[in-house]
Amino acid sequence: MIPRDHPRYYSLMTRERLARCAKKGIVSFGGLAAHGRGEAFDYLLGEKTTKSAFLAQQTAAALLMAAHHPVISVNGNSAALAAHEIAALQRSSGALVEVNLFHRTKKRIGSIERLLQDAGVDVFSGEAERLLPLSHDRAWCRRNGIFSSDVVLVPLEDGDRCEALVSMGKKVIAIDLNPLSRTARAATLTIVDELTRAVPNITRACNELSQKDRDRLTVSFDNNYLLTDAIREMTARLSHALD
Amino acid sequence: MIPRDHPRYYSLMTRERLARCAKKGIVSFGGLAAHGRGEAFDYLLGEKTTKSAFLAQQTAAALLMAAHHPVISVNGNSAALAAHEIAALQRSSGALVEVNLFHRTKKRIGSIERLLQDAGVDVFSGEAERLLPLSHDRAWCRRNGIFSSDVVLVPLEDGDRCEALVSMGKKVIAIDLNPLSRTARAATLTIVDELTRAVPNITRACNELSQKDRDRLTVSFDNNYLLTDAIREMTARLSHALD
Numbered sequence: 001m002i003p004r005d006h007p008r009y010y011s012l013m014t015r016e017r018l019a020r021c022a023k024k025g026i027v028s029f030g031g032l033a034a035h036g037r038g039e040a041f042d043y044l045l046g047e048k049t050t051k052s053a054f055l056a057q058q059t060a061a062a063l064l065m066a067a068h069h070p071v072i073s074v075n076g077n078s079a080a081l082a083a084h085e086i087a088a089l090q091r092s093s094g095a096l097v098e099v100n101l102f103h104r105t106k107k108r109i110g111s112i113e114r115l116l117q118d119a120g121v122d123v124f125s126g127e128a129e130r131l132l133p134l135s136h137d138r139a140w141c142r143r144n145g146i147f148s149s150d151v152v153l154v155p156l157e158d159g160d161r162c163e164a165l166v167s168m169g170k171k172v173i174a175i176d177l178n179p180l181s182r183t184a185r186a187a188t189l190t191i192v193d194e195l196t197r198a199v200p201n202i203t204r205a206c207n208e209l210s211q212k213d214r215d216r217l218t219v220s221f222d223n224n225y226l227l228t229d230a231i232r233e234m235t236a237r238l239s240h241a242l243d
Numbered sequence: 244m245i246p247r248d249h250p251r252y253y254s255l256m257t258r259e260r261l262a263r264c265a266k267k268g269i270v271s272f273g274g275l276a277a278h279g280r281g282e283a284f285d286y287l288l289g290e291k292t293t294k295s296a297f298l299a300q301q302t303a304a305a306l307l308m309a310a311h312h313p314v315i316s317v318n319g320n321s322a323a324l325a326a327h328e329i330a331a332l333q334r335s336s337g338a339l340v341e342v343n344l345f346h347r348t349k350k351r352i353g354s355i356e357r358l359l360q361d362a363g364v365d366v367f368s369g370e371a372e373r374l375l376p377l378s379h380d381r382a383w384c385r386r387n388g389i390f391s392s393d394v395v396l397v398p399l400e401d402g403d404r405c406e407a408l409v410s411m412g413k414k415v416i417a418i419d420l421n422p423l424s425r426t427a428r429a430a431t432l433t434i435v436d437e438l439t440r441a442v443p444n445i446t447r448a449c450n451e452l453s454q455k456d457r458d459r460l461t462v463s464f465d466n467n468y469l470l471t472d473a474i475r476e477m478t479a480r481l482s483h484a485l486d
Contacts, residue, residue: 003379006403012273019272029262030255032272036279040421136246160249178283180484235481241423241474 021080028103041177044234052229053193061205066217067151070095078155083119085199092206096124098145104137179230192230264323271346274320284420287477295472296436304448309460310394313338321398326362328442335449339367341388347380422473435473
């Protein structure tokens with residue numbers, strides 16, 4: 001039990017939620033540590049959606065709505081943190097949702113798919129194959145899912161996989177709190193924001209866009225600006241601590 | 244298995260080591276996330292001991308050698324990461340080593356004490372009592388250990404406990420990668436460095452000091468300077484990414 005008078009109550013409660021999912025095999029131990037890394041960068045962001053992150057979220061919605069075959073790639077952490085948010089984004093964007101794991105076992109895939117289904121996600125499963133140009137289990141995905149996609153949203157992705165997807169000519173939208181990570185730098189579009197803040201903003205933007213004609217949608221943006229602005233926000237916050 | 248060609252192989256292997264300790268109940272799930280937070284700040288430090296951290300380590304050695312009753316307070320993460328390093332520091336400084344946990348169970352205390360003993364630590368155990376001014380299990384410690392100490396080294400400490408120890412008039416030396424944390428700000432002396440780099444440096448400095456007369460040792464330092472310099476290092480590294 002975390003005492004309610006603890007100043008970091010909310011953050012510790014989120015960790016406890018991930019810890020419960022770790023006990024069930026949904027979140028890997030490595031995933032718990034990765035979450036901690038994210039917490040540190042979120043702290044430097046002031047735990048809020050910055051203006052440039054909001055702009056990135058609007059852009060992500062436009063990319064998803066303009067796509068022919070959009071896919072949301074879900075791992076253990078994103079399922080544990082944002083299953084309901086992902087279900088809502090799927091309804092708004094019409095994207096496939098496919099589970100892809102760094103630490104891949106049939107049992108884990110099954111647990112995560114059930115968690116997502118319980119939250120209302122229509123999960124694309126079927127037979128996976130080694131289709132990505134990578135060593136390790138990260139190479140697995142489904143032929144009619146991520147392999148055939150033109151736009152992939154990858155929350156909390158591993159750097160190698162992000163680079164592999166980009167090298168296959170896909171537009172990759174990453175959600176990553178570390179603007180210096182390889183994922184953040186390799187992605188086509190990077191949203192530097194916390195997952196449960198980012199996904200509902202993309203969903204809202206999709207709902208607004210769906211009124212218009214998708215075919216007329218053209219999307220342009222400067223990902224270097226988005227990353228630079230995130231770093232600038234963090235630097236400003238750190239420097240402020242010196243005052 | 245982490246593939247050897249993964250660019251973050253070393254960092255991921257350390258996580259795996261903590262994960263193995265989590266399976267044995269030595270590291271808590273919250274401890275895994277806390278480790279991830281540390282990784283992020285270490286990344287901003289450039290994963291090296293800065294000049295000001297080295298100065299803090301020399302100062303820590305002087306405080307330990309000048310103390311009447313120095314204690315090293317060990318939790319799950321520090322035992323998992325640095326049991327042998329803690330054993331060496333104990334030999335050089337003559338400090339008591341006491342296990343204190345945020346998530347306290349008899350079984351966990353036992354596992355961690357055994358891990359430390361296997362690494363050559365002479366663990367101070369005995370009966371614990373609720374002696375610190377805190378809610379929660381964090382209040383527990385031993386009357387002839389931390390409660391009676393004049394100098395306590397707390398690697399990877401919780402902010403509340405650090406503040407409570409300072410309020411009891413103890414000199415608290417914290418090892419914490421986040422220079423903005425409450426622990427870092429509350430401690431008497433803060434070493435902003437990674438544990439397995441910091442502890443051997445303190446040990447070496449103790450060995451050099453032990454030749455001299457302890458009684459003539461006076462220690463002065465400016466902890467605000469140490470924290471400010473750590474923040475300056477991190478800000479410089481972040482800004483550098485903008486070039």
